[in-house]
Amino acid sequence: MTLVLAALVLWMAAWLLNTRIAGSSLASSYIGRVAVPVVFGLSVLAIWELVVRGLNVPQVILPAPTIIAETFAAETGTLWIDFRQTALKGAISGYVIGCLAAFVVALAIDRSTFLRRGLLPIGNFVAALPIVGTAPILVNWFGFDWQSKAAVVVVMVFFPILVNTVQGLADTAAMQRDLMRTYSASYWQTLLKLRLPAAMPFVFNGLKIATTLALIGAIVAEYFGSPTRGMGFRISTSVGTLELAMVWSEIAVAALAGTLFYGAVTLVERWVTFWHPSQR
Amino acid sequence: MSQAAAIEAKNLDLTFETGDGAIQALRDVTLEMRKGEFVSFIGPSGCGKTTFLRVVAGLETPTGGEVRVNGMSPDEARRDRAYGYVFQEAGLYPWRTIAGNVRLPLEIMGYSRSEMADRVNRVLELVELSGFENKHPWQLSGGMQQRASIARALAFDADILLMDEPFGALDEIVRDHLNEQLLGLWEHTGKTIGFVTHSIPEAVYLSTRIVVMSPRPGRIADVIDNPLPRTRPLDIRDTPEFLEVAQRIRKGLRAGHSYGD
Amino acid sequence: MNRILPILVVLAAILALWYAAVVPMNAGWTIAQAQRAGHELTFLDVVADTMSQDRPRLPAPHQVAAELKKTVLDTKVTSKRSLVFHGWITLQSTLWGFALGTTVGIGMAVSIVYSKTANMSLMPWAIISQTIPIVAIAPMIIVVLATLGVEGRTVPKAIISAYLCFFPVLVSMVKGLRSPGAMQIDLMKTYSANAGQTFWKLRLPASVPYLFTSLKVGIAAALVGTIVGELPTGAIQGLGARILIGDQFGNPLMIWSALIAAACLAGALVSIVAVLQSLALQRMGYAR
Numbered sequence: 001m002t003l004v005l006a007a008l009v010l011w012m013a014a015w016l017l018n019t020r021i022a023g024s025s026l027a028s029s030y031i032g033r034v035a036v037p038v039v040f041g042l043s044v045l046a047i048w049e050l051v052v053r054g055l056n057v058p059q060v061i062l063p064a065p066t067i068i069a070e071t072f073a074a075e076t077g078t079l080w081i082d083f084r085q086t087a088l089k090g091a092i093s094g095y096v097i098g099c100l101a102a103f104v105v106a107l108a109i110d111r112s113t114f115l116r117r118g119l120l121p122i123g124n125f126v127a128a129l130p131i132v133g134t135a136p137i138l139v140n141w142f143g144f145d146w147q148s149k150a151a152v153v154v155v156m157v158f159f160p161i162l163v164n165t166v167q168g169l170a171d172t173a174a175m176q177r178d179l180m181r182t183y184s185a186s187y188w189q190t191l192l193k194l195r196l197p198a199a200m201p202f203v204f205n206g207l208k209i210a211t212t213l214a215l216i217g218a219i220v221a222e223y224f225g226s227p228t229r230g231m232g233f234r235i236s237t238s239v240g241t242l243e244l245a246m247v248w249s250e251i252a253v254a255a256l257a258g259t260l261f262y263g264a265v266t267l268v269e270r271w272v273t274f275w276h277p278s279q280r
Numbered sequence: 281m282s283q284a285a286a287i288e289a290k291n292l293d294l295t296f297e298t299g300d301g302a303i304q305a306l307r308d309v310t311l312e313m314r315k316g317e318f319v320s321f322i323g324p325s326g327c328g329k330t331t332f333l334r335v336v337a338g339l340e341t342p343t344g345g346e347v348r349v350n351g352m353s354p355d356e357a358r359r360d361r362a363y364g365y366v367f368q369e370a371g372l373y374p375w376r377t378i379a380g381n382v383r384l385p386l387e388i389m390g391y392s393r394s395e396m397a398d399r400v401n402r403v404l405e406l407v408e409l410s411g412f413e414n415k416h417p418w419q420l421s422g423g424m425q426q427r428a429s430i431a432r433a434l435a436f437d438a439d440i441l442l443m444d445e446p447f448g449a450l451d452e453i454v455r456d457h458l459n460e461q462l463l464g465l466w467e468h469t470g471k472t473i474g475f476v477t478h479s480i481p482e483a484v485y486l487s488t489r490i491v492v493m494s495p496r497p498g499r500i501a502d503v504i505d506n507p508l509p510r511t512r513p514l515d516i517r518d519t520p521e522f523l524e525v526a527q528r529i530r531k532g533l534r535a536g537h538s539y540g541d
Numbered sequence: 542m543n544r545i546l547p548i549l550v551v552l553a554a555i556l557a558l559w560y561a562a563v564v565p566m567n568a569g570w571t572i573a574q575a576q577r578a579g580h581e582l583t584f585l586d587v588v589a590d591t592m593s594q595d596r597p598r599l600p601a602p603h604q605v606a607a608e609l610k611k612t613v614l615d616t617k618v619t620s621k622r623s624l625v626f627h628g629w630i631t632l633q634s635t636l637w638g639f640a641l642g643t644t645v646g647i648g649m650a651v652s653i654v655y656s657k658t659a660n661m662s663l664m665p666w667a668i669i670s671q672t673i674p675i676v677a678i679a680p681m682i683i684v685v686l687a688t689l690g691v692e693g694r695t696v697p698k699a700i701i702s703a704y705l706c707f708f709p710v711l712v713s714m715v716k717g718l719r720s721p722g723a724m725q726i727d728l729m730k731t732y733s734a735n736a737g738q739t740f741w742k743l744r745l746p747a748s749v750p751y752l753f754t755s756l757k758v759g760i761a762a763a764l765v766g767t768i769v770g771e772l773p774t775g776a777i778q779g780l781g782a783r784i785l786i787g788d789q790f791g792n793p794l795m796i797w798s799a800l801i802a803a804a805c806l807a808g809a810l811v812s813i814v815a816v817l818q819s820l821a822l823q824r825m826g827y828a829r
Binding site: 015019114125129133137139211215235244248255259261262 | 543544547548549550551552555598657658660661662663664665666669671672673674675676677678680681684685688689758761764765768769772780781784785787788793796797799800803804807808811
Binding site for chain 1: 334337338339358359363364365367368369371373374375384385387388389416418
């Protein structure tokens with residue numbers, strides 16, 4: 001019981017500390033902006049640990065963070081194999097293929113007003129559908145290895161990228177298009193010098209949405225058949241044997257991979273669209 | 281028609297089809313702009329002054345009549361790089377530096393690298409923006425952005441400059457300064473300038489001729505030759521001659537207005 | 542007409558492509574069968590057979606339509622073979638998840654707008670939470686809730702769908718609650734309005750257009766969440782479960798008809814929210 005009380009006290013102390021930081025001159029500095037969420041995250045972990053120990057929560061319900069960390073450290077070899085199979089082979093290759101394909105199709109559609117009017121509403125609709133459901137079909141078509149995972153990822157990321165790119169290409173002010181006309185600029189000149197740069201904020205919006213979808217697709221597809229490695233495979237077998245610490249380790253890997261992937265795309269975005277009001 | 285005409289419009293008609301029926305934006309507009317003239321177009325919104333400029337630039341196609349730019353059709357003249365166009369907003373590309381923005385038309389028209397650098401330097405000096413080459417548009421004030429957009433229109437040596445309310449969004453102090461600069465630039469380069477404005481003092485101060493237009497349908501109500509000398513300090517705006525021209529414009533605007541209602 | 546014609550043409554093209562793909566996808570099996578039996582097949586025979594296999598790799602659209610008719614119209618709604626029954630199961634979790642997700646999203650948005658500490662602590666984690674693939678957590682949530690004694694699958698599925706649904710609502714509501722300009726806030730100050738009055742009379746009404754836009758995204762996300770919750774977890778009821786069972790029993794028609802049903806459900810849910818949106822905005826005077 002004392003541990004639970006300690007958790008409560010810790011929670012209030014951490015919140016007070018954060019309030020102090022948020023109210024001080026540090027709030028607008030880089031240190032302040034990093035420190036507050038870090039303090040918050042650490043306090044959540046500490047409370048988790050204290051509550052689990054204090055209430056004697058059985059491991060098959062919720063293992064303590066320290067136990068998860070031990071498992072993580074002991075199983076890094078397996079985790080790395082799973083990460084390579086799911087994230088690097090399945091998710092990344094599917095992401096690259098899907099994004100390139102969607103981008104090329106968007107450029108093709110964009111040349112025809114008719115196609116744009118026809119495909120944009122459909123694309124918008126499809127982008128909102130539970131496309132993960134196609135996973136069993138694609139696993140059936142492409143086999144158990146990473147190729148089928150990549151295929152699921154391709155289908156999942158395709159439409160968000162397509163819709164965003166087409167919208168972005170249409171998002172130039174009439175005045176700027178007129179300006180290009182006064183120069184007698186050709187289609188390709190207008191595309192390269194005006195419309196593609198102007199579309200980049202939209203394209204990156206799609207690319208960011210797609211990072212999360214890519215990992216979801218690669219993991220779900222493994223539930224429908226995979227070789228004896230991969231994050232999805234490990235999660236479903238470990239849940240079956242109630243090794244929850246291993247499940248949490250895989251979740252930690254997935255969270256880390258997802259955050260890094262998203263962060264990397266965000267960095268590239270900042271570099272490419274440095275001029276956009278949201279980035280200045 | 282004389283050889284020295286830069287822009288000739290004969291019986292121009294332009295009707296837009298809209299959801300609420302046809303709108304006659306221009307009716308029977310006939311006008312000649314000689315080389316080296318500074319012509320202002322003034323009138324209430326909907327009088328067709330911007331539309332006229334867009335027709336000259338080939339951005340709109342007239343439904344009747346004819347327009348010649350340097351003796352060519354607007355499309356030919358555009359390909360011949362006959363004019364630079366300045367819009368109401370600077371419309372600089374935020375992902376390009378100031379120098380990059382001025383370089384944009386030169387890239388499209390296929391100038392050589394060294395030629396581009398030369399020209400960019402020259403026109404930026406002309407609009408007093410030297411030293412800002414590597415800044416991005418959002419780091420500059422509105423007045424400086426508009427100067428950069430004028431430099432962009434000057435970069436490729438078009439001898440006609442079409443300006444659609446270029447200073448409309450700026451405050452009066454900045455506007456005065458830019459007016460003075462523009463006048464100096466015009467004198468210095470001898471370009472033909474078509475200038476759309478809402479402001480009577482601006483029109484009188486800048487132009488050699490003022491075209492007063494009225495709406496519904498858009499047409500020319502009066503054309504006024506400006507008797508002021510070519511060299512004009514800012515305080516010329518307090519002289520009786522200046523006020524007289526302004527008065528005449530105001531009268532023309534009022535007459536055009538009552539006609540429409 | 543100008544808007545619908547292109548959509549119809551594109552849909553027709555998709556259908557044609559689908560039919561065109563059916564032949565090469567299924568021909569292998571047809572030819573293998575014929576060889577085994579020693580038959581000679583003309584091209585037309587092959588085409589005819591690829592369109593009517595029981596377990597095709599890619600079923601033809603009319604086969605899916607027939608399966609849909611069978612499981613939606615010709616089966617009693619209460620039967621476990623009825624897609625309406627399974628759609629209802631999925632819909633329930635979706636709505637619960639949607640309600641939970643929007644409540645959490647709006648609650649977090651309010652605290653983020655009013656507390657700088659909450660803003661700085663929560664916002665980064667809310668963003669990170671969305672980069673974590675929820676499917677990794679889904680099987681565990683179900684097992685853990687089962688050990689805790691929570692019966693049925695509605696609650697775990699609703700939690701997963703709320704997880705996907707709260708984020709768009711949170712982001713839009715923060716934007717919406719912050720949308721009144723400094724001038725409007727100052728105006729409230731000149732009336733000496735207290736925080737509650739500013740919230741109810743200015744911030745909340747100003748955020749409604751943002752809210753509805755995000756609700757459309759949110760309800761679609763909630764449905765995706767529910768189906769993700771049904772897929773990897775051995776569920777036996779719901780559209781996701783139909784996909785799962787279709788996969789386990791090698792019945793592609795079942796998978797495809799469940800997918801189409803899920804798409805229709807998504808379309809219907811988003812349209813309902815869109816109708817509510819236009820009604821609400823009209824009443825509030827946003828739309829003319």
